[in-house]
Amino acid sequence: MLRIILLGAPGAGKGTQAAVISRKLTIPHIATGDLFRAALGQGTDLGNKAKAYMDKGELVPDDVTVAMVLERISEEDAKSGYILDGFPRTVNQGTALDQALEVNQQSIDLAILVDVSDEELIRRLSGRSICRTCQTPYHSENNPPKEAGVCDLDGGELYQRDDDKAETVGNRLQVYSNETAPLIHFFESQGKLVRINGEQDISVVEKQLFDVIDAK
Ligand code: ADP
Numbered sequence: 179m180l181r182i183i184l185l186g187a188p189g190a191g192k193g194t195q196a197a198v199i200s201r202k203l204t205i206p207h208i209a210t211g212d213l214f215r216a217a218l219g220q221g222t223d224l225g226n227k228a229k230a231y232m233d234k235g236e237l238v239p240d241d242v243t244v245a246m247v248l249e250r251i252s253e254e255d256a257k258s259g260y261i262l263d264g265f266p267r268t269v270n271q272g273t274a275l276d277q278a279l280e281v282n283q284q285s286i287d288l289a290i291l292v293d294v295s296d297e298e299l300i301r302r303l304s305g306r307s308i309c310r311t312c313q314t315p316y317h318s319e320n321n322p323p324k325e326a327g328v329c330d331l332d333g334g335e336l337y338q339r340d341d342d343k344a345e346t347v348g349n350r351l352q353v354y355s356n357e358t359a360p361l362i363h364f365f366e367s368q369g370k371l372v373r374i375n376g377e378q379d380i381s382v383v384e385k386q387l388f389d390v391i392d393a394k
């Protein structure tokens with residue numbers, strides 16, 4: 179039973195690694211960006227509320243985001259643990275999560291920081307495409323699909339996210355360093371932070387992540 183947080187900038191490889199961890203540990207991969215994009219695709223109020231923020235690379239307000247996550251982690255499949263990807267993204271979100279877990283005598287077990295330089299993040303985001311159906315990320319050079327433009331897993335169409343275009347990426351990295359990076363110290367002071375060098379082959383990062391998880 180593990181509750182894991184994957185921390186790292188946009189493009190660090192959180193989604194890529196979370197998918198593997200989720201499969202191997204049979205715990206759900208909960209990615210707030212995926213949840214917002216799914217809500218947007220379905221035209222729900224939540225999706226419409228989030229859209230303006232996502233388009234600009236800003237964070238969706240904490241109250242909306244926290245409520246969405248608390249509801250998701252209360253579902254049946256999350257009873258045996260989960261891996262959070264893209265949440266928390268502010269110290270306020272981290273505190274709200276801790277408080278909500280504490281009510282049920284629960285807590286986060288591990289926060290893993292996947293560390294990648296800005297230069298490499300920009301390269302990864304500019305080459306990323308994701309599946310319209312399952313949101314699996316690919317990269318034109320680092321991790322291409324077997325057939326161009328088509329998801330290996332379900333045949334879904336691959337597309338480039340609007341917010342992965344150069345105009346928005348700069349702001350997203352700035353938002354990360356202003357609003358999300360303070361969580362590194364937050365988890366460090368709780369003794370929960372482990373750092374991994376994310377600037378290595380996908381398989382090497384995966385191995386190091388499992389070394390950390392297996393030691394838990
Ligand atoms: P995040 O979820 O942190 O935003 P992703 O998992 O979507 O990041 O990865 C960002 C991009 O980088 C994707 O195109 C992915 O295929 C690619 N990628 C992920 N991990 C690595 C890695 N270790 N080395 C090179 N490219 C990677």
Ligand code: AMP
Pocket residue numbers: 188210211212214231232233235236237238239243263264265266267268271341350
């Ligand atoms: P991501 O897929 O993680 O890159 O997230 C895409 C966008 O969704 C972000 O740029 C934000 O606008 C929004 N978002 C995702 N997670 C959060 C969060 N924890 N808090 C606020 N906004 C978020």
Ligand code: ZN
Pocket residue numbers: 309310311312313314329330331332333334
């Ligand atoms: Zn797919």
